Amino acid sequence: MSWSREEQARRAGAELKDGDIVNLGIGLPTEVANYVPRGIQVMFHSENGLLGMGPFPYEDELDPQIINAGKQTVTLAPGASLFDSALSFAMIRGGHVDVAILGGLEVAQNGDLANWMIPGKMVTGMGGAMDLAGGAKKTLVMQTHTSKTGESKLMDRLSLPPTALGCVNRVITELGVFDCCGDHFLCLELAPGVSREEAVARTKGELRFAG
């Protein structure tokens, strides 16, 4: 047993605090918007120049000029504001975004993140990933614990080109929640039915357990 993508997103949502400014990466992180805990309010930042991103529009609200950084049509939440790309990244780089939740290809125990390229394979460009990973007050990564071929994506050190160094605070995989502590990962929580042995076996970095 391990967490489903939905459960992973719900667990990431539990990291959010009232009043947080949150940037969600493309893919799984986007789902976290559906799991903001009841009773708290957060503002979603989209790096293409929008603070206060709302949910997808109803058909009759559709506006081609309101999109998120994934180029999906979205809406404006109450209190939203629009601005240019320089101010948008001033927010990110300047530490005004509280939490960035990003997808990952690899995370190292020292907090290094790789999520923008696989040499010889994936050519997409970094977009806003390097700014976001390094700029947010807290960077959370959501990824699978291992690759399709079973190799660990929680590493002692990165094998892929880094996106930003020492930036990741916490990783949420289908197996559990892990903090980057420099010379080891600290497991804070395991998904139901996941054993410590399994987590250790599937982690290439050093894994320790809280408590």
Next chain:
Amino acid sequence: MSWSREEQARRAGAELKDGDIVNLGIGLPTEVANYVPRGIQVMFHSENGLLGMGPFPYEDELDPQIINAGKQTVTLAPGASLFDSALSFAMIRGGHVDVAILGGLEVAQNGDLANWMIPGKMVTGMGGAMDLAGGAKKTLVMQTHTSKTGESKLMDRLSLPPTALGCVNRVITELGVFDCCGDHFLCLELAPGVSREEAVARTKGELRFAG
């Protein structure tokens, strides 16, 4: 005979072209606003964050929150816009202001300008003077040709601390109009009744004459 302050301002106004973005320094340069040649339109930029400065307000238009860089109450001309100080100086530094007309203490024939301090005497700070002198596409200086004690203010080289180097294109004094040409001043025009000999005598730099 030489030009009055009014005539100096009128002569400076004749330098303006239709569509010019113009920044006027404090003091005599401010007067140039009254002598924009008929048939042309210019926009006045004020570095405290206003493009499209209009004339002083009528009593019933007075608004304490519409001021120029000299902290005088002004009005907004049609098509005016307001912005923050960083964008205002982006305009200046980025070469988007066509003409700056500034007061001067000394101008050197290589275009160096001194207008912000006299050691041991005047302590005011440079304000926007250094940005303006160096940033505008064309910098015009209006000043008296000599000091109260009769010493030339058009120099072979500055004796006062510079505001910006090599920035002045043209100087308008009560004696005439002079271009900064590197190793000499070039006199383009003399005020009525001013002789070449007088201009040469009152100029410390090398003075040549056009035509």
Next chain:
Amino acid sequence: MKVVKDAREALQGLESGMSVMSGGFGLCGNPEQCIKTLAESGIKDLTIISNNCGNQGRGLAALLQNRQVSKVICSFIGGNPDLATQYLAGEVQVELNPQGTLAERIRAGGAGLGGFFTPTGVGTAVADGKELREIDGRLYLFEKLLKADFALVRAAVGDKLGNLRFYRTSRNFNPLMAMAARVTVAEVDTLVEVGELDPDDIHLPGLFVDRIFEASHENPIEHRTVRTREAR
């Protein structure tokens, strides 16, 4: 006067070999008429500076399809098969910048700054060959200004002095690029008389705009994502 008839007139002087900034994020907020006119022009060997250089075969991708582009300075080429193919084939040079660095380099160009130190990219491939400097205990990279011969921008409303207002997320890179070019062309949904815009609500003062014209825009959608009322 700044007002011109159409994109053809607005692009006078744009020649092969020049650098061109184009506003827009993906296909949102693109100067559609200028791009279309460029695509029909036969002008080639262009350096395009744009966040994405079109997408899904549309927008600036038309210039790629026509082999009018020799270099692209951008942050993202995902979802752009034309660019990816020509890049991998070595037919187009691509300079990738982190998106915030790209925005800031353009702003620096427009603001008369020579460059700046940013923490973004330290320790990554982006840092190769760039100066690294510690300032107040943090590591930064030096990045240089970026300017262009032409900037093509798109706005919602403009007046005859070139004052612009943008709509929603169509703003993105448009105001920055307008500051950083020798000649800035703005195409607007609606052209109004001077004085119709509130001076406090002008997003980009007109001194940055050299030529302006009114044009209709298709506003294509890249990813049409909606929800249904039932799912509420």
Next chain:
Amino acid sequence: MKVVKDAREALQGLESGMSVMSGGFGLCGNPEQCIKTLAESGIKDLTIISNNCGNQGRGLAALLQNRQVSKVICSFIGGNPDLATQYLAGEVQVELNPQGTLAERIRAGGAGLGGFFTPTGVGTAVADGKELREIDGRLYLFEKLLKADFALVRAAVGDKLGNLRFYRTSRNFNPLMAMAARVTVAEVDTLVEVGELDPDDIHLPGLFVDRIFEASHENPIEHRTVRTREAR
């Protein structure tokens, strides 16, 4: 919640020895209530970052008169006898910056940049001890970011999330300083509910504002210049 009762509550945590940015150009667009409250507080040894540090004995000059200020970072001290006197007597340290450099250093602080290269000040006293660099054939000076413990800003309208709108030339340094401090306090003429401001017309997004309160403002005039209808 960001909304606080008054300036006293808004300035909680502001202590002697801290650095404080204050918006305003001369007396225009000053955070009047915050300044007044600071002047009554007994807090001292402040570093004030402000274009003018008050004028004509008013605004931030009150803090100078109370001997609460040990250092001023500004661009202009003309028309400010309190500052000039204390500066010449060696009682207050003054760091003069060209106005555009001051604005840009504050923006850099807020934008997470370490510093930048500007042409302003090359060859002048401002360049003393600073790195000079030629970039694309032009000479530039290195200038460093500037940040503060508190930023005190004043806006015309704000909502309860801290989104701000400024009025006319009261904008000046206010939005920049709001970005560059650990704690940003905004005092606004009118506080409105979230949703009342058009998202395209928010001058400063609320994420930069930590505390906000409504206050009345005197808006003193420094140089009252008017013309008469007859003179038209």
